[in-house]
Amino acid sequence: MSRSRARPDEILFRAGTGLFAALMIALVAAIAFELYRQSKLSIHEFGWQFWQTDNWDPVAGEFGARPFIWGTLYSSILALIISTPIALGIAVFISELAPARVRLPLVFLTELLAAIPSIVYGVWGVFVLVPLVRQLEVNTPEWLKVVPLFKGPPLGVGMLSAAIILSIMVIPFTSSIAREVLRAVPQAQREAAYALGATRWEAIRMALFYARTGIIGAVMLGFGRALGETMAVTMVIGNTPQVTLSLYAPQYTMAAVIANEFSEAAQELYLHALVEIGLVLFVITLVINTMSRGLIWSLGRQKKPRRIKRMISTAAAGSA
Amino acid sequence: MRRDLVRKMISNVIVILCAAAVLLALIPLAFVLFYVVSQGLTSLNWAFFTHMPTPVGEPGGGMANAIVGSLIVTGLGAVLAIPVGLMAGIYASEYRGSRIAIAVRFAADTLNGVPSIVIGVFAYGIAVLPFHAFSAAAAGVALGIMMLPLVTRTTEELLLLVPPSLREGALALGATRARAVFTVVLPAALPGILTGILLALARVAGETAPLLFTAFNNRYFTTDVRQPISTLTVQVYYYANSPYADWHRQAWAGALVLVGMVLTCSLLARLATARMDKMQRGA
Numbered sequence: 305m306s307r308s309r310a311r312p313d314e315i316l317f318r319a320g321t322g323l324f325a326a327l328m329i330a331l332v333a334a335i336a337f338e339l340y341r342q343s344k345l346s347i348h349e350f351g352w353q354f355w356q357t358d359n360w361d362p363v364a365g366e367f368g369a370r371p372f373i374w375g376t377l378y379s380s381i382l383a384l385i386i387s388t389p390i391a392l393g394i395a396v397f398i399s400e401l402a403p404a405r406v407r408l409p410l411v412f413l414t415e416l417l418a419a420i421p422s423i424v425y426g427v428w429g430v431f432v433l434v435p436l437v438r439q440l441e442v443n444t445p446e447w448l449k450v451v452p453l454f455k456g457p458p459l460g461v462g463m464l465s466a467a468i469i470l471s472i473m474v475i476p477f478t479s480s481i482a483r484e485v486l487r488a489v490p491q492a493q494r495e496a497a498y499a500l501g502a503t504r505w506e507a508i509r510m511a512l513f514y515a516r517t518g519i520i521g522a523v524m525l526g527f528g529r530a531l532g533e534t535m536a537v538t539m540v541i542g543n544t545p546q547v548t549l550s551l552y553a554p555q556y557t558m559a560a561v562i563a564n565e566f567s568e569a570a571q572e573l574y575l576h577a578l579v580e581i582g583l584v585l586f587v588i589t590l591v592i593n594t595m596s597r598g599l600i601w602s603l604g605r606q607k608k609p610r611r612i613k614r615m616i617s618t619a620a621a622g623s624a
Numbered sequence: 625m626r627r628d629l630v631r632k633m634i635s636n637v638i639v640i641l642c643a644a645a646v647l648l649a650l651i652p653l654a655f656v657l658f659y660v661v662s663q664g665l666t667s668l669n670w671a672f673f674t675h676m677p678t679p680v681g682e683p684g685g686g687m688a689n690a691i692v693g694s695l696i697v698t699g700l701g702a703v704l705a706i707p708v709g710l711m712a713g714i715y716a717s718e719y720r721g722s723r724i725a726i727a728v729r730f731a732a733d734t735l736n737g738v739p740s741i742v743i744g745v746f747a748y749g750i751a752v753l754p755f756h757a758f759s760a761a762a763a764g765v766a767l768g769i770m771m772l773p774l775v776t777r778t779t780e781e782l783l784l785l786v787p788p789s790l791r792e793g794a795l796a797l798g799a800t801r802a803r804a805v806f807t808v809v810l811p812a813a814l815p816g817i818l819t820g821i822l823l824a825l826a827r828v829a830g831e832t833a834p835l836l837f838t839a840f841n842n843r844y845f846t847t848d849v850r851q852p853i854s855t856l857t858v859q860v861y862y863y864a865n866s867p868y869a870d871w872h873r874q875a876w877a878g879a880l881v882l883v884g885m886v887l888t889c890s891l892l893a894r895l896a897t898a899r900m901d902k903m904q905r906g907a
Contacts (some may be wrong), residue, residue, distance in 0.1 A: 313800040313802055314800065314802075315720075316799055316802070317801050317802040317805070318719070319801070320802075321711045321712070321714045321715035321718065321725060322715055322719075323717040324707070324710075324711035324712045324715065325711070325712040325716065325724055325725070325728045326724065327708055327712070327733050328708065328709075328712045328728055328732065328735075328776060329724070329727050329728060329731045330771065331721045331731070331735065331769065331772070332731045332734050332735060334750075335738065335742070335743075338746050338750060339742070339745065339746065339749075340770075341749070342745070342749050342753075355731070355751065381795045389645065389719060390645045390648050391645075391649075392645075393641060393642040393644070393645025393646065393648075394642075394645050394646050394649055396642045397643055397645065397646050397727055398641040399641060401643070406775075412890075412894060413650060413653060415650065415890065416653065416887070416890065417649065417652075417653050418712060419826065419827070419832075419887075419890050420656065420886060421830025421831070421832070421857065421882050421883075422831075422832060422833070423725075423830065423832045423857045423860055423861055423879070423881055423882070424656070424660060424830070424879045424883055425656065426861070426864065427660075427860060427864045427875050427878075427879045428655075428656045428659055428660065428879070429878065430864050430865075431659070431663075431864075431872065431876075432655070432659050442755075443849075447720075457729070459631075468703075472649075472652045475649050475884075478651045479649075481773070487894040503631050503632055503634070503635035504636075504638075504639060504651065505634055505635035505638040505639065505702055506631070508638070517760045518766045525737075528737055530738020530739065531739070532737075532740070532742070533739070534739065534740060534741040534833040535833055535861065539861075539864065539865070541808045559741045562741050562744075563741055563833055563836055566744075566745070566748070566836065566837045567836060567840065575666055579745055579749075582741070582742045582745040584737060585739055585741075585742055586739075586742045589738060589739055589742075590734060590737070590738070591738035593733070593734065594734070597733055598901065608687070610745070612875060
């Protein structure tokens with residue numbers, strides 16, 4: 305076998321496939337660059353002021369994007385609070401508790417929850433969820449209205465509807481990754497716990513503790529999803545830029561303002577302001593996703609034997 | 625003794641709570657599916673697939689143009705994403721340890737996490753602004769970018785699942801690397817890759833946000849990729865936000881068609897993977 309005969313072919317193959325690989329990498333750089341290029345005007349014109357003012361009035365030339373950041377973070381954090389316990393419960397149930405027979409159907413059903421398009425959740429949100437939430441809001445007991453969270457007009461559309469719909473959409477993501485993470489916990493770990501007389505929950509708690517970095521990663525990945533979710537949120541959040549703690553008040557998110565106003569943005573500055581919101585959304589999701597993937601990835605690489613030994617000793621201490 | 629009892633009780637309570645979490649998540653699923661099916665079925669008719677939208681206030685009509693538009697736009701996305709994704713995936717699995725392969729994996733995961741609305745803004749910048757026109761082609765670019773990471777990662781992961789003995793056999797017979805990959809390894813992984821592509825198509829076909837300002841919308845029938853085009857998802861969005869009962873009816877019908885499509889694709893994919901599992905176990 306002469307190396308010289310194989311070589312040109314090998315080089316061609318590597319260069320040919322490598323070209324597409326490079327294209328893919330270049331694409332990510334191109335997105336960052338293009339978003340910056342299309343938002344330069346707004347970045348230079350307003351600087352940090354853009355994110356510190358509340359007034360969004362494109363006709364008057366006033367661009368304050370703080371309400372959008374607020375709406376995005378607030379809705380996503382609320383969604384996280386609702387969805388995390390449920391998602392982890394599902395992950396634990398499927399990977400630790402469910403009999404093998406129901407495991408696959410359950411996986412399929414939760415995946416279905418993730419596969420339903422955002423717009424379908426939006427349609428359901430507008431016609432079914434929002435009226436329900438309005439009913440709930442109308443019937444708020446008087447004493448509860450003192451709390452800032454429950455002040456505001458009972459419109460139905462608003463932060464509460466957005467948070468509910470977001471959490472429904474985030475649950476399958478978080479739970480499927482948490483499930484994978486739990487699968488990476490060595491079986492010996494659970495057996496050791498049971499051998500020491502742990503109850504079911506104590507063994508599960510041990511597995512969760514072992515997988516904690518991955519679990520945090522899964523939750524963060526869900527958070528990243530929630531931040532960028534557009535259609536369903538746009539349809540139920542009420543699209544009113546304001547910074548308020550009220551769950552009933554209509555608010556606005558970064559993704560929603562882009563979806564609603566982008567094709568109407570006639571002046572250049574207006575367009576650049578919207579793209580700047582997109583750029584920041586891109587950077588935030590990039591950072592969060594990278595961090596969470598790092599956490600999940602690091603779990604797969606830990607030195608297992610030492611960890612297990614340590615866990616077993618804590619397990620023994622815990623049940624003593 | 626009492627402490628053990630308490631421990632057992634806590635354990636049982638948590639187990640019940642976990643089961644409750646599953647039910648709690650299945651309730652919205654059932655709730656959404658029930659409404660989409662019941663509202664959609666009463667609204668869905670032949671005209672929905674074969675007729676054009678009627679003018680405002682006139683009941684009836686359908687979404688023929690939007691359905692064709694969705695097919696065109698998704699097809700364009702697939703045509704752009706599949707070759708690039710396949711090749712990048714092959715590179716990432718063949719040169720696993722190389723820096724570029726690691727960068728490809730990182731780029732794919734990053735792209736996968738970019739909000740679809742941001743992809744839309746990017747596609748607007750590179751495919752709408754330079755031509756001063758909304759177009760089906762620009763929407764195809766946006767959807768292609770969304771499909772790309774899915775195709776790449778599926779290809780890479782499934783190529784790595786092919787037993788090394790297959791490739792070694794090909795190489796031992798004197799095949800070059802390209803030949804071994806394209807005639808032995810890739811065909812072995814192809815069913816799985818096609819399943820992955822099917823799922824990617826289903827996911828992307830349900831996207832709305834990246835189409836809003838690339839495909840825009842169009843009241844008329846067109847197959848011209850340089851023109852703005854109507855798509856099922858965007859049409860459902862406008863109809864759901866409109867004040868007309870008849871348009872709401874059609875929005876539900878559109879939602880049903882979308883869910884039906886997604887459900888069919890994921891069932892097909894599940895069947896295909898189940899069959900592959902069986903084959904692998906038999907082998």
